[in-house]
Each structure stands twice: as structure tokens, then as C-alpha cells.
Amino acid sequence: MAFINLKRKEVQVKIVYYGPGRGGKTTNLEYIFSKFRERIKSDMVSIKTHGDRTLYFDFFPFDIGQIKGYDIKVNLYTVPGQVKYNATRRLVLQGVDGCVFVADSMALRRESNFLSLKNLQENLATYNKNIFKIPLVLQYNKRDLAKQGVALLSMERMEKDLNSRLMVPSFGASAVSGDNVVATLKKIISLSVASLHNELK
Amino acid sequence: MEYGFGQKELDRVERILQEEMIDIGVHVCLLIDMAGNVIARCDNGECSHDVYSLAALAAGNFGAVNAMAQIVGEDNFTLLFHKGEKESIHFSKVEDDFLLITIFGNEVSLGFLRLRVEEVAKKIKESLLYKTMMLANLLESDSDK
Numbered sequence: 453m454a455f456i457n458l459k460r461k462e463v464q465v466k467i468v469y470y471g472p473g474r475g476g477k478t479t480n481l482e483y484i485f486s487k488f489r490e491r492i493k494s495d496m497v498s499i500k501t502h503g504d505r506t507l508y509f510d511f512f513p514f515d516i517g518q519i520k521g522y523d524i525k526v527n528l529y530t531v532p533g534q535v536k537y538n539a540t541r542r543l544v545l546q547g548v549d550g551c552v553f554v555a556d557s558m559a560l561r562r563e564s565n566f567l568s569l570k571n572l573q574e575n576l577a578t579y580n581k582n583i584f585k586i587p588l589v590l591q592y593n594k595r596d597l598a599k600q601g602v603a604l605l606s607m608e609r610m611e612k613d614l615n616s617r618l619m620v621p622s623f624g625a626s627a628v629s630g631d632n633v634v635a636t637l638k639k640i641i642s643l644s645v646a647s648l649h650n651e652l653k
Numbered sequence: 654m655e656y657g658f659g660q661k662e663l664d665r666v667e668r669i670l671q672e673e674m675i676d677i678g679v680h681v682c683l684l685i686d687m688a689g690n691v692i693a694r695c696d697n698g699e700c701s702h703d704v705y706s707l708a709a710l711a712a713g714n715f716g717a718v719n720a721m722a723q724i725v726g727e728d729n730f731t732l733l734f735h736k737g738e739k740e741s742i743h744f745s746k747v748e749d750d751f752l753l754i755t756i757f758g759n760e761v762s763l764g765f766l767r768l769r770v771e772e773v774a775k776k777i778k779e780s781l782l783y784k785t786m787m788l789a790n791l792l793e794s795d796s797d798k
Contacts, residue, residue, distance in 0.1 A: 455690035459663045464690045494703040497710060508713055513705040527689065527709065543716040547688020 454549045454648050462523045465644050466547050470572050471554035472564035473505070473533030476593040479627035480554060481510045481530055484637055487630065491515065506532045509544045516641060526641055533568065542575045550587035550644030551576075552636055554627070555614055557594045559603040562613065569614055587643035588620045591636045596626035663693055665780050670695040673773045674755055679766070680740065681756040684747070684777065687712050692751070702756065711744060711754055732770075734763070743767070747774045748781060 455464040469477040478498070485496045492514055499508035510530040517524065531541040553572060555565045573583040592610045594602075605613070607624050615622050621639050625632035658666070666684060670693060674682040681700050684693040689712035694704055715733070722730045733744040743755045743766060753774055757766060 455686065455688070455692065457663070457692070458658075459660050459667075466688060466690070494706050497706045509709075511706060511709045525705070527705065529709070539720055540713075540717075543713060546712075546716070547686065547690065 454644075455547075456522070456652075460523075461521055462525060463519075463648070465524065465526045465549045465641070465648065467526055467528050467550045467552065467640055467644060468545055468548045469528070469530040469552045469554055470541070470545075470568070471533055471593075472556055472561060472568040473535070475533055475554045475556040475561070475565075475568075476627040477530040477533060477554045478506050478510050480552070480591070480593075480633055480636070481512070481528055483627055483630045483633045484514070484528065485512055487634065488514065505534065506530055507537075508532065508540055519645065524645065526644075535567070535571075538571065538575070541571070542578060545575050546579060548576075548579075548581070548586070549648065550589075550640045552589050552591055552640050553614075554591045554593050555610060557592050557604045557610065557624075558597065559605050562605060565610075565614060584618065587640060587647045588618065589636055589640045589643065590615055590618070590620060590622035591632070592622065592624045593627050595624045595631065596629055658692065662780055666693045666777055667695055669773055669776045669780070673769055673776070677765070677769060678761045679755050679757045681754075683708060683754040685712060685752050685754065687715065687750055687752065689713070700756070707754070711752060715744060715746070715752055732767075743770060745770045745774055747777050751777070753777070 454466065469480055471477050481496065485492060492512055494512060497511040499506070501507045509532070512528055514526045514528055515523065516526055529544050531544045551572065553569060576583050576586060592607060595604070598604050611622060623632040623636050623639070625636060627633055670682045670684070675695050675697055681696040681702055681704070682694070683691060683704055685691055685708040689709040691704055691708045718733060719729050722728065729746070731746045735742045740756055740758055743757070745753045747753050753770060755766065755770060
């Protein structure tokens with residue numbers, strides 16, 4: 453659960469971008485970071501391998517202003533998507549308040565989307581969190597590739613594949629061009645803050 | 654894990670950090686949880702380190718260290734130290750869920766700092782215990798009604 457500091461009147465909300473490897477989680481964060489650069493006080497932390505793949509996580513804190521006199525600080529994280537880094541993924545999920553699942557729209561990656569979503573469910577369960585209850589937004593990334601003739605899964609197909617049971621908000625997006633990246637972020641922040649508000653009632 | 658600190662407990666923890674750590678020359682002292690949240694922080698007023706990124710990395714780092722401990726057959730490693738040219742960082746576990754991070758310069762000796770960290774950890778544990786007792790009493794008095 454989010455950390456609320458009554459003394460400093462500050463709420464720290466942890467949002468994690470999850471999804472299969474090479475799906476665009478880091479690109480999402482990079483876009484947000486460049487778009488809101490003047491409002492973010494610190495640098496983006498990025499721990500990568502030599503091949504530029506996320507090894508540990510990417511991170512930056514983002515102040516979104518005040519709600520009822522409390523400063524809301526959103527801490528954005530990504531996880532490494534590669535299957536072999538599951539221990540790290542589980543570690544980053546500790547204390548998560550909201551999740552964005554970045555799915556890869558390429559037809560070739562259909563199976564890895566399934567596996568990664570299943571993996572998210574399992575890893576959340578280790579912290580007694582339920583994927584059906586946690587604030588979650590799905591993002592179908594790489595929609596821009598259609599213009600280059602790459603075979604993509606249709607939005608309907610992806611909804612049916614990934615969201616038929618979850619029934620959470622979803623966005624078709626392009627992290628590279630920034631389409632719907634901010635919309636995804638706004639949605640997960642509002643869901644997470646609303647969920648926190650309900651928990652505290 | 655869910656936990657709560659009221660204003661009184663936070664004041665108490667920050668007072669401990671100020672008196673026991675900052676006053677002996679430590680530059681920055683943080684109490685964080687394993688999710689990377691900053692619970693309490695004190696500094697000497699001259700440091701501008703990005704404590705939120707530091708906390709996120711420290712929590713992740715400690716998770717990795719715990720995984721290493723298990724590989725070599727230890728339950729966990731409770732402390733960690735990184736030596737720098739001008740500033741060094743010391744990490745120490747407080748209970749299972751918290752981490753005390755101190756950043757200090759060459760004017761503070763590591764041995765002395767370790768002794769102090771141990772004392773501070775003990776005092777913070779007492780504060781946590783006090784908080785748990787308060788909560789237990791509160792719940793008890795609630796159930797009496």
C-alpha cells in the first residue's frame with residue numbers, strides 16, 4: 453500500500469510498468485520523462501545491460517500536485533521483461549499500488565503477452581495481491597508499426613485475449629511516438645489514487 | 654506488509670536520527686521500507702542528494718543482497734557498506750521490513766558509525782514496538798466497547 457507521511461503531508465504511490473521483454477515499458481517511461489522533464493526534479497535511474505535491455509528497473513519520482521493538502525509523489529518503475537529475470541520482477545513489485553501492463557501488439561508476440569500477464573498474476577499473489585482487484589491498465593503498444601506493414605494483432609483480438617476477464621481500462625498506444633502514453637499514465641494514477649482513497653475510508 | 658507511523662512516532666524517529674547520526678557528522682540519514690518508500694529523513698542541510706532514487710535503488714539492492722545470502726546458505730545479510738572517495742554509504746536492516754541508510758564523509762570513522770547505527774536501529778525497533786503495543790491496546794479497548 454502507498455506510503456502516507458502525515459508529518460510531511462506526502463503520499464508516495466508506487467506504479468509499476470509490467471509486460472513482456474522488448475514490449476516498450478522503458479520507452480513509455482522515457483517518453484514521460486522527456487515530456488515532463490521540467491516538472492521532474494531528479495534524473496531517470498536506468499539499470500541496463502550492455503545490450504540496452506533493462507536489467508533491474510527504470511525509475512523516477514513524479515510530483516503530480518496536491519490532493520486535499522497532501523503532496524502526491526508517484527514513483528514510476530519498470531521491470532525487466534525477460535523471462536529469466538523473474539526474481540527481480542517480483543522484487544520491484546513489492547509494495548505496488550498500481551500496474552500498467554504493456555502488451556506487444558505484434559502478432560508474433562501473442563504468446564509472450566499471455567505468459568507475462570500470467571506471470572504478473574503469480575507474482576502479485578506472492579504479496580497477497582489479486583490481479584482482479586489491484587488498479588490495472590492495459591496498454592496495447594506499438595500500434596504505429598501497422599504503417600510499416602508489420603503484422604499486428606487487432607485491438608479486438610487483444611481485448612479478447614488479455615482483457616476478457618480482467619475488464620480493466622485499455623489503450624492502443626505507441627510509446628515511441630507518445631500516442632496514448634500520457635493517457636495511460638493519467639488513467640493508472642487516477643485509479644491508484646481512487647483505490648487508495650477507498651482503502652482509507 | 655502494512656504498517657503505520659503517526660506523527661508522534663515519526664517525530665521520535667527523526668529526533669533519533671538527528672541526535673544520534675547527524676549530530677556526529679553524518680551527512681544524510683534515511684529510514685526506508687523495502688518497497689523503496691522514504692519514511693524518515695534527516696540531513697545536515699548541505700546535501701542535495703536525490704533521496705527518492707536512492708531509496709528505490711537501495712531497496713532493490715538489498716533485495717538482491719538477500720537473494721545472494723540465500724544462495725550461500727545465510728538467512729540474510731544485515732548490513733552493507735560502499736566506500737567512496739569523499740562519501741560512503743552504509744545500509745543496515747531494521748527488523749525485517751526497514752532499512753537505515755547513512756551517507757557520511759571521511760571525518761566519521763566506520764567503526765564509530767557502525768556502533769551508532771546499531772544503537773539507532775535498536776531505538777527505532779523500540780519505537781516500532783511501542784507503536785505495535787499502542788495499536789494492540791487501541792484494538793483491545795475497541796473490542797471492549
